Structure formats: C-alpha cells, structure tokens
Amino acid sequence: MNDSSRPSVLLVDDEVLFVKAARKLFERAGFSAHGSHTLAAAREALAAQSYDVIILDVRLPDGSGLQFLQQFKRHGDKTPVLVLTAFGDIDDAVAAMKSGAHDYLQKPCDVDQLIDIVHALTRPVDQGSTSTHASSDAPALDDDLVGDSEQICALRRQLDDIGRLSARSALPPPTVLLIGETGVGKGLVARRLHAASPRSDQPFVHVDCASLPRELIESELFGHRKGAFTGAHRDKAGLIEQAAGGTVFLDEIGELSPELQAKLLAVLDRRRARRVGDTDEYTTHAWFITATHRDLNAASNHGEFRRDLYFRLSPMTISLPALRARQADIPLLAHHYLQRFAAQYELDATFSPDAMECLVQHAWPGNVRELISVVERALFASRGDMIRPQHLGLDTASVPTALAAPVDAPSLRDAERDMIRRTLSETRGNVSEAARRLGMTRMMLRYRIDKFGLRGDPEADEH
Numbered sequence: 001m002n003d004s005s006r007p008s009v010l011l012v013d014d015e016v017l018f019v020k021a022a023r024k025l026f027e028r029a030g031f032s033a034h035g036s037h038t039l040a041a042a043r044e045a046l047a048a049q050s051y052d053v054i055i056l057d058v059r060l061p062d063g064s065g066l067q068f069l070q071q072f073k074r075h076g077d078k079t080p081v082l083v084l085t086a087f088g089d090i091d092d093a094v095a096a097m098k099s100g101a102h103d104y105l106q107k108p109c110d111v112d113q114l115i116d117i118v119h120a121l122t123r124p125v126d127q128g129s130t131s132t133h134a135s136s137d138a139p140a141l142d143d144d145l146v147g148d149s150e151q152i153c154a155l156r157r158q159l160d161d162i163g164r165l166s167a168r169s170a171l172p173p174p175t176v177l178l179i180g181e182t183g184v185g186k187g188l189v190a191r192r193l194h195a196a197s198p199r200s201d202q203p204f205v206h207v208d209c210a211s212l213p214r215e216l217i218e219s220e221l222f223g224h225r226k227g228a229f230t231g232a233h234r235d236k237a238g239l240i241e242q243a244a245g246g247t248v249f250l251d252e253i254g255e256l257s258p259e260l261q262a263k264l265l266a267v268l269d270r271r272r273a274r275r276v277g278d279t280d281e282y283t284t285h286a287w288f289i290t291a292t293h294r295d296l297n298a299a300s301n302h303g304e305f306r307r308d309l310y311f312r313l314s315p316m317t318i319s320l321p322a323l324r325a326r327q328a329d330i331p332l333l334a335h336h337y338l339q340r341f342a343a344q345y346e347l348d349a350t351f352s353p354d355a356m357e358c359l360v361q362h363a364w365p366g367n368v369r370e371l372i373s374v375v376e377r378a379l380f381a382s383r384g385d386m387i388r389p390q391h392l393g394l395d396t397a398s399v400p401t402a403l404a405a406p407v408d409a410p411s412l413r414d415a416e417r418d419m420i421r422r423t424l425s426e427t428r429g430n431v432s433e434a435a436r437r438l439g440m441t442r443m444m445l446r447y448r449i450d451k452f453g454l455r456g457d458p459e460a461d462e463h
Contacts, residue, residue, distance in 0.1 A: 007122035008032040008049070012042040012065070013057040013084065021344045022055075022111050029115050031122075039063045052122050054081045055114065057107075058092050066095050073100035080121050084109060097220065103206070111344055116191065120204060145185075145192065146336045147329030151321040158318055159189065163196035166287070173197070175268065177313045178291040180320030183369030186291040187251060189320065193289060194247040202246030205239045205286075210252035218260060219276050228277025240273055243286040253313070254294040254305060265309045288313075323364040323371065330360050333368060337375045338387075347384030358389045417452040420445070424454070 009031050011019050019035035026033035034051070036042040039062050045051075054072075058065045069081055080102035085092040096104045102121065105114060145156065166173040176193065178186040187206065194204045212220055219229075223238030240248055250256075256264065267273045268288065272281045290313050299305040323330065334351060342348055351359070355378070364370055374392055381391040420434070427433040435445040448454075 006030055006032045007052045007118070008034070009118060010042065010045055010051040010054045011035045012037075012039070012055065012060065012068075014038065014060050015057075017345060021346065022114070025111050025344070026115060026118075029119070031115075031118070037061075039065070039068050042068070051079060053118050054079055055084065055118075056081055056101075057084045058096070066092070066099055069096065069099045069101060082114070082117060110340075112340070113191075116195075117204075120201070145188065146333050147326060148332070149326040149329045151326045152329060155189075155318070155320065159192060159196070162193060162316060162318075166193075166197040166199075172285060172287040174315040175287075175313050176289045177296075177317045178289065178320060179296075179317060180291075180293065181322050181367055182293050183367035184320040184322060185368050186320060187249070189318065190247070190249040190251075190289045190291065194249075194287075197247070197287065199246050199287060203243050204247050204249065205243040206249045206251060207239055208251045210255040214257060217256075218263070221260070222263070222273050223275035223278075225275055225277035228275075232277070235275075238273070238275065240267065240284050240286060241275075241282055243284070245285045247287045247289060250288065250290045252292060253290040254292040254296055254299060258306070261306045261309050265306065265312055268309075268312050323367045327360060330364075330371070331356055333371055334359050334375055337372050338379065341376050341379050342384070345379070345384075347379055349379050349382050349384050349387050351387045352389075355387045355389050355392060358392055358394055362394050417448075417454070420448055420452065421454060424449075 007030075009026055011022055011026075011033060013019050013022075013035075014037050016037060019037065023033040023035050034045055036045050037060075039060050042054075042056075056065045056069060060068075065083065069083065072079075072081065081100070083092075083096035083101040083104040084107050085096065085104050092104075103117060105117075145152065162173065162176065176190075178189055180186055190206075191204060194200060207221065209217065219232075219236070219238065221238050221240055223236050223241050224232050226232055226235050250264075263273075267284065271285070272283055274281045294305075296305050296310045296313070300307040300310040323333075334356065338349065338351070359371070359374075366373075374394065377393055378387045378391040381393070382388070423434045423437055424431070427437065431445055431449075
C-alpha cells in the first residue's frame with residue numbers, strides 16, 4: 001500500500017493515450033493510479049511500492065504480460081491482477097486465468113467497467129454485515145441503463161423488485177435467467193443486480209460458457225486437484241468456489257454440454273460442488289444469474305437442454321428488448337457513449353442531424369454492443385469533429401435513401417485505408433506519430449494496418 005489512504009492501482013500498458021485517460025478516470029474515482037508502459041517500468045514501480053490492484057496488458061514492447069504474471073504469482077504475491085486481452089483472443093484469456101489472473105477484459109475495454117471491478121476488489125468487506133448495498137454505487141450502473149422508453153422503464157422496475165427481494169434475506173435469492181439477443185446488455189444487467197444486492201461487496205464472477213474450451217470449462221467452474229489431469233500441476237479453486245458469497249454470472253448457459261448441465265443442476269439443488277479429481281465437496285453460498293440468447297424452453301422441449309435445469313433456472317426471468325424495439329432510446333444511447341469515449345480519448349465531437357437519423361433508422365442486428373462500436377469508430381473517423389453519415393460505416397441499405405452516398409463514391413473502407421496509408425507516408429512509417437495524427441491509439445492503428453493488409457507496406461514499418 002502506498003502512503004496515500006486511497007486504494008492504489010498500477011496500469012501496465014504500452015498505449016500511452018489509454019493509460020493517460022484511464023489514470024485520469026481512476027483518480028477521479030478516488031484511486032491513486034500509476035502508469036507503466038513496459039514490463040521493466042512495471043518492475044521498478046513494484047519495487048518502489050506495493051499496489052492494491054494491477055491491470056496488465058498481455059503484449060508489451062519488452063515481453064509477455066502472461067509470463068510476467070506467472071513470475072509474479074510464482075513468488076506468492078496475492079495482489080489481484082486484471083489482464084487485458086485482444087478482442088476475441090480466447091487462448092490468451094484462458095492462459096491468463098490459468099496463470100492466476102483475477103479476471104480478464106477484452107480490449108478495447110470500458111474504463112468505467114474496469115473501475116467498477118477495481119472498486120469491488122478494493123472495497124473493505126464487513127463479513128458480519130447483511131445490510132443492503134450502499135446506494136452511492138448505483139448511479140454509475142444506472143448511467144449505463146440508458147433510455148426512457150416504456151421497455152427500459154419496465155426493465156428498471158423489474159430490476160428494482162428483484163433488488164428488494166434480495167435484500168430481505170442473507171440467503172441467496174432465486175436464480176435469475178436473462179433472455180435476449182446478443183449485445184442487448186445482459187452482462188450489464190447482471191452486474192447491476194449484483195451491485196444492488198447485499199452481496200455487492202463480494203466477488204462478481206463472469207463466466208462466458210460459449211468462449212471457454214469444452215475441455216477446460218469444468219475445471220474453470222468447479223476447480224481441480226493437483227494431478228487430476230495432464231497439466232494440473234497444482235490445486236485450483238474453481239470460479240464458483242472463488243465467488244464465495246458473491247454472484248456467479250453464467251453467460252450463454254445454453255451452450256453448456258449435457259454433462260455440465262447435470263453437474264450444475266446438482267449444485268443448484270444441493271448447494272454443494274466438487275473439484276475435478278477430488279472426493280470432498282465444498283459448500284457454495286453464491287447467487288447464480290444466468291443468461292442466454294436461445295429459447296431454452298423450446299430447446300428443452302426438443303431435448304437440446306435439460307428440462308429440469310430450465311425449470312431450476314427460471315423462477316425469475318427477465319427479457320431484455322432488442323435495440324430496434326426501443327428506437328426512441330437510440331439518440332440517448334448514442335450521445336451517452338459519445339460523451340464517454342470523447343472524455344476517455346480527450347476528443348470532442350457531435351453528431352450531425354443526418355448522422356443521427358442514420359443511427360435511428362439502422363436495424364442494429366448487434367444491438368447496443370454494435371451501437372457502442374459504431375460510435376467509437378465514428379469518433380475516430382471524424383477526427384473528433386462533426387460526425388457525419390460517412391463516418392458511421394453503416395450498411396447503406398439501412399440508411400435513408402436521401403442520406404446514402406452516391407453510387408460512385410469511394411467506400412468508407414477504401415477512404416479509411418487511403419487515409420491511413422497517406423498518414424503513414426507522411427510520418428515515414430512512424431506508427432506512434434501516425435496514430436496521434438489520426439486520433440487513435442497505437443493498438444487501433446495496428447489493428448487497421450492488419451485489417452487493410454498494410455503490414456507488408458513499406459510505409460507501415462513500425463518505429
């Protein structure tokens with residue numbers, strides 16, 4: 001712990017703009033935040049003082065963040081480490097958890113979500129308390145449940161009802177099943193339920209059942225004993241055991257194998273579980289929140305999901321609306337996330353009326369998650385200026401005809417590729433300088449260099 005009474009955070013990431021923005025937001029949230037852009041600098045920082053939480057990127061200029069994590073944990077350090085992995089890189093995420101990471105987030109990550117996790121890790125725990133969660137933490141989550149449509153107001157009321165129910169007893173509330181299309185915000189709702197419950201000072205454990213390899217998920221959920229299988233070199237507590245009296249969020253539960261469905265049903269019925277390779281059982285007091293984009297009732301009728309497990313999961317079911325079903329909320333959501341990204345990257349932009357009309361008319365098959373991605377991309381494409389329809393990168397089929405680009409106009413992809421190639425030429429291949437001029441992080445620029453096939457371009461040689 002440093003000299004300050006504030007919780008301390010060490011951010012280890014080579015993206016200077018990300019670290020700068022994250023440090024500022026952590027400081028505003030009441031933390032003492034330090035940034036390191038290399039592993040060598042991180043080692044110096046750790047030698048000078050201890051930290052309450054470490055946030056670590058997987059890939060750094062002078063080495064592997066995963067190897068650093070393994071060495072760090074090998075020395076017996078108990079400091080929780082949150083690992084940042086590239087989007088969709090499941091191998092790194094699994095390796096991070098096996099190496100002792102407390103949790104992982106995919107980049108580009110939401111800094112506010114990161115702060116919520118660090119708050120939970122550093123908040124003092126009163127083991128004897130059964131009082132409800134302090135309301136001071138609720139606004140940050142309410143801010144993300146954006147909208148005043150009838151559907152969102154009804155959802156808020158339903159969540160409040162469950163919150164009041166969970167506050168009545170120290171025992172875990174009934175299991176909650178969240179149903180909705182991919183990208184509607186099931187994870188956000190799960191975190192909001194946890195934060196509004198008496199167990200908010202306990203861990204919130206998010207398990208993506210669809211992304212973990214089948215051969216690994218049983219060990220991740222229930223833990224294992226040393227020697228239980230090849231590669232099990234030490235005892236490991238599973239995520240359910242680690243949750244203790246907190247919340248286990250099982251995302252995409254419809255993807256569990258029949259064998260794991262049976263084991264989960266036994267845990268929910270008996271409140272007891274067993275590590276792989278162990279004969280002893282442990283008791284769990286965790287609250288289980290589950291989510292799926294599938295119709296589990298229909299799946300159970302067709303023999304694709306255990307019917308007894310479906311009944312066990314669904315005493316409290318919440319259906320989350322698709323974004324296209326609450327069109328009136330789109331302007332509020334777009335402005336909300338634009339303000340968030342503008343503050344995070346220290347840019348300033350606004351939507352033109354035509355751009356906002358494009359957003360409202362789009363079908364949003366990826367729901368709020370797609371909207372967030374479009375807003376972030378548009379902020380950089382506009383270089384922090386007025387966001388126009390061509391900056392959104394939306395399928396012109398979903399854009400009103402009057403706003404669509406002329407047929408002979410170059411595509412946004414071509415324009416973006418040409419802009420990146422031209423900027424790399426102007427900076428003589430200096431990726432850091434090109435990223436600065438383009439108003440994006442080095443990681444985002446490296447991603448686009450790969451996406452547009454510019455890796456072999458002489459102008460794309462990194463300095």
